Amino acid sequence: DGGITQSPKYLFRKEGQNVTLSCEQxxxxxxxxxxxxxxxxxxxxxxxxxIVNDFQKGDIAEGYSVSREKKxxxxxxxxxxxxxxxxxxxxxxxILTGDTQYFGPGTRLTVL
Amino acid sequence: xQQGEEDPQALSIQEGENATMNCSYKTSxxxxxxYRQNSGRGLVHLILIRSNEREKHSxxxxxxxxxxxxSSSLLITASRAADTASYFCATRAGGTSYxxxxxxxxxxxxxxx
Numbered sequence: 001d002g003g004i005t006q007s008p009k010y011l012f013r014k015e016g017q018n019v020t021l022s023c024e025q026x027x028x029x030x031x032x033x034x035x036x037x038x039x040x041x042x043x044x045x046x047x048x049x050x051i052v053n054d055f056q057k058g059d060i061a062e063g064y065s066v067s068r069e070k071k072x073x074x075x076x077x078x079x080x081x082x083x084x085x086x087x088x089x090x091x092x093x094x095i096l097t098g099d100t101q102y103f104g105p106g107t108r109l110t111v112l
Numbered sequence: 113x114q115q116g117e118e119d120p121q122a123l124s125i126q127e128g129e130n131a132t133m134n135c136s137y138k139t140s141x142x143x144x145x146x147y148r149q150n151s152g153r154g155l156v157h158l159i160l161i162r163s164n165e166r167e168k169h170s171x172x173x174x175x176x177x178x179x180x181x182x183s184s185s186l187l188i189t190a191s192r193a194a195d196t197a198s199y200f201c202a203t204r205a206g207g208t209s210y211x212x213x214x215x216x217x218x219x220x221x222x223x224x225x
Contacts, residue, residue, distance in 0.1 A: 033211065043155075094210075098211075099210055103154030
């Protein structure tokens with residue numbers, strides 16, 4: 001099955017802790033994206049990557065970090081510097097010259 | 113900032129009725145897409161319309177684009193209970209790189225059986 005997976009589905013974190021969200025795709029897509037969704041709102045772009053070992057900040061990158069060591073993987077770390085990290089996080093991928101994005105099922109992060 | 117603004121924020125209809133959602137945006141665009149999101153799930157791509165197109169169909173979906181008014185509408189005909197979801201428009205602004213989309217805040221559609 002081709003697709004994009006995210007783990008875990010639910011994640012709980014204590015204040016002051018860093019946490020890493022996993023995103024893997026087997027669609028052979030070059031581009032990958034991380035979004036944050038708050039209740040009743042649309043998606044906001046955190047980071048995106050169009051090629052291995054390169055990534056760009058989106059609109060709300062502060063308090064987050066990413067890596068792209070493999071084409072298939074684009075993990076997101078929510079650091080303790082992110083002041084309000086409780087949200088639904090969505091990962092997506094696309095071909096390099098296309099705008100249609102394919103989304104994972106999401107990770108719901110709750111800070112206790 | 114969110115380029116797309118959607119209207120209405122929520123829509124409640126009976127099965128079999130048509131549902132129309134609108135999206136407005138502020139800057140010139142390359143294309144506009146519509147996505148569906150079931151509660152607590154990821155988004156699913158529905159349809160993409162390019163800036164030089166005015167109307168596009170896919171099954172029970174009809175999308176229109178009016179670049180002079182900077183607006184788009186999504187029509188779902190003969191709605192079903194399974195169409196209950198949030199619907200988002202997403203735009204790629206002119207001059208930006210592929211994939212750098214801006215999403216609207218969404219319309220919550222409830223279809224009653």
